Amino acid sequence: MTQSIRYDIDADGIATLTIDVPGQSMNVIGAPFLSDLGLLLDRIANDATVKGIVIASGKPSGFMAGMDLKAMEALLTGDGDGLGGLFERVFDLNRLLRRLETCGKPVACAIEGACLGGGFELALACHYRVAGDDPKTQLGLPECLLGLIPGGGGTQRMPRLTGVQTALTHMLQGKLFRPADGLALKLLDAVVPAGTALAAARAWVMANPDAHTQPWDRKGFKVPGGAGAMNPAFVQNFIGAVPMMVKQTQHNIHGPAALLSAVYEGLQLPMDRAIRVESKYFAKVLANPQARSMVRTLFVNKQAAERGARRPATVAPAPTAKLAMLGAGMMGAGIATVAAQAGMEVVLLDRDLAAAEKGKAHAQTELAARVAKGGLTEEKAAQTLARILPATDFAALAGSDFVIEAVFEDPGIKAEVTRKVEAVLGPDTIFGSNTSTLPIGTLAGAWSKPENFIGIHFFSPVERMPLVEVILGPKTGERALAKALDFIAQIRKTPIVVNDSRGFYTSRCFATYVGEGTTMLAEGINPALIENMGRQLGMPVGPLAVSDEVSIQLGLKVMQATREAMGPAYRPSAADQVLEKMVMDLDRRGRKNGRGYYDYPADGGSKRLWPGLTQHFHPAAEQPSAEEVRERLLYRQLIECARCMEEGVLSAPEDGDIGAIFGWGFAAHTGGPFSHMDNLGLENVVRTLDRLAGIHGDRFTPTTQLREMAASGRRFYPAPG
Secondary structure: OOOOEEEEEOOOOEEEEEEOOOOOOOOOEOHHHHHHHHHHHHHHHOOOOOOEEEEEEOOOOEEEOOEOHHHHHHHHOOOOOHHHHHHHHHHHHHHHHHHHHOOOOOEEEEEOOEEEOHHHHHHHOOOEEEEEOOOOOOEEOOHHHHOOOOOOOHHHHHHHHHOHHHHHHHHHHOOEEOHHHHHHOOOOOEEEOOOOHHHHHHHHHHHOOOOOOOHHHOOOOOOOOOOOOOOHHHHHHHHHHHHHHHHHHOOOOHHHHHHHHHHHHHOOOOHHHHHHHHHHHHHHHHHOHHHHHHHHHHHHHHHHHHOOOOOOOOOOOOOOOEEEEEOOOHHHHHHHHHHHHOOOEEEEEOOOHHHHHHHHHHHHHHHHHHHHOOOOOHHHHHHHHHOEEEEOOHHHHOOOOEEEEOOOOOHHHHHHHHHHHHHHHOOOOEEEEOOOOOOHHHHHHHOOOHHHEEEEEEOOOOOOOOEEEEEEOOOOOHHHHHHHHHHHHHOOOEEEEEEOOOOOOHHHHHHHHHHHHHHHHHOOOOHHHHHHHHHHHOOOOOHHHHHHHHOHHHHHHHHHHHHHHHHHHOOOOHHHHHHHHHHHHOOOOEHHHOEOOEEOOOOOOOOEEOOOHHHHOOOOOOOOOHHHHHHHHHHHHHHHHHHHHHOOOOOOHHHHHHHHHHHHOOOHHHOOHHHHHHHHOHHHHHHHHHHHHHHHOHHHOOOHHHHHHHHHOOOOOOOOO
C-alpha cells in the first residue's frame, strides 16, 4: 500500500500513477514519495500485464513542486557519514528517475497546473510530456534562485532536449515558462485544452507501445547545437556564460558555478554517469550553509509569512472590500493600483481633483503596460481601472472598511488628515499609516482609538516591490494587525511585523549602508572603490548609487527631522556634512534632478560617477584595501540589525532576514543578516565588531545581547539537525 501515489491499471494494461502526497497542499518530493515510487517501479517491472505508464496529479493545486524542505533537512542530517553519505542520499532521486525512464515501458506525464523543480525533473524523465493549456500554469527549474541546483537530472535532461544555451539561460536565471513556451522549447511534446492532459497522455501510451527509449539512450544521439570540449559552439556557450555568471553573482553564490560545472561535465558523458556528476555538485552545494540559509529565508520563512504566520489566530478573517486611499502621489497611486487589481473598490483622495486624477492615470499606465505584455486583457484592465474613484471630499470615503494614508511625511499634515477621516468613518475603522520613519505611537495620537491604528510601510515602486513592513504602535491591537495582514495577503505581498521606533527596521538599517558609504566618501576613500565593494558584497548597487535613487535630498530631510526630534541626544556624523554640501551647496539632489553622486546624461546614456566628487571630497593619500571597505559596509548593517533585535524592534530573526533581503536588497546569498551572523559565528562577529569599533567608533560596538549569545554559544536560529 502506497501513501503518496495511487496505483491503478486498466483493462488495456495502462498503469496510472496519481501523485497525491497527504498533508500537503501541493505535491512535493519527500521520503514517502521516493519510497512509493521505488515500490511501484519494482511492481511495474515485474508485471507483464503493464503495457505503459501515465503519471498525473491528484491535487487541484497543480502537478508537482520541488523537494519537501523537511526532506532536505533530513538529507543533511546523516549519521556523520560526510559528503560521501550525503551524495548517496541525494542520488536516490536521480537513481529512481533513471529507473523510470529505462523501465522498458512507455511513460507519459500529464501536467495540469504548476510543474516546478523536482516535479519538472520527474516530467523530463518521462518519454512524453503533455500539458493542459492553462495560462496560470508555470513550468521550470527555479533552484538557482534558492541557492541550489536541480538535483533530479534537470541539468542533464533539459540541455539534451532544448540545447545548452537555452537550458543554461533558463536554469541560471530560474526562468519559468508557460505551456506554449515549453512546447516551443521542445521541453513538452504537446499542449492540449486544460483538463484533458490525462486523456491525451493515455492515448499516446496506447498508440506508442514501443516508445520507451529516451533520445539520449539511442545510438547516435547528439545534443541540440552540439556538445563536447572540441565543439566550438559548446565551448562558446561557456566562454560567455562564465563571465556573465560572475558579473551577476560576484562569486558570492555557489549554485550557479556548480550548475555550469555539472552541465559542462555531464553533457560529455553517458546519462548514467552524467546524473552522478550532477548529484556530486548538488551534494556540495547542499552541504554548504549558504543553501540552507537561502532556502530557509527565500522559501520556507517567506511562504510562512505570506500564509499568516504572524496573524492573530483568534481574529476572524477581515478582507478589505473598500479601501480609503489618502494621497494620490507615487506611493498612494501604486497602493491604489494593486488594491484595485486585487478586486477592491478604492477611493483615491487628494487635495484637488487634478492630483487625484493624476494618481488614477498612474494606474492606467501600469495596467496598459501589463496589457501590452500579454499579462492582462483589455477588459480586465478596464474593470480594474473602474474600481478606482478619484475624490477630494472626505465624505466620499463613507463605507470604506480600511484606510491607508500616504500623504506628505509631516506629522502635522498626517494628524490633520487622520482627524478628518475619523469624522467620516468613526474610530472603529482600522487606520494604516504609510510612513518610513515617523513613530506610529506619535501618529496614532490623532486617532481616538489607537488600538485601531497601525503602520503599513510600502516600498517604491509598489507594483514591483514585494515587501510590506507592518509596524505595531505601543497600543496597536490584534484586530488592526489582522486587518493589515489580510490586506497584504489580498494584494499578494510579503509582510514582516516589527515594533515601533524611529525608522522602524528597514529604513533604519538601510540607512546604515548608505550612511557608511557616505562617511567613507567624507573620509576621502575613492568613490569607485566604495561602489564596487557594495556590489561585490552582494547589494544590488553601491551605497552612493542607491542614495541617488532614493534622493540625497530626502536623506537630508530625514536627517534634519531626526536631529530636530532627538535634540541633544542626536549624534552627528561625517555623512551629515556630505548631505548638506551635496544638496544645499552644490544642488546635487539625486537622480530625479539628474545630478547626484552620479551624472545622468540627458541623452539617456549610462550614468557615471561625478568627477567633481574628488574635488569636493579630497582622496586620502592612503586608501584602505577592498576587503576593509567591504567589511565596513557589511558589519555596519549587521550591528544595526542586531540592535533592532536587542531593542525589541524585531521579535523574530525571520522578520529581520526577510525584511533585509526584500526591503533594502541585503545580500540574498547570505539568507539575511541574522542567518549570515549565525554562519559567520557570533564569536567571530563580536570580535570583528570590536576591532572595527576601535578603529571607526562606537557605531560598530557589539550589543550586550550579541556578546552574551557569543559567550554562551547561542544562535539566532537553531543549529542544523
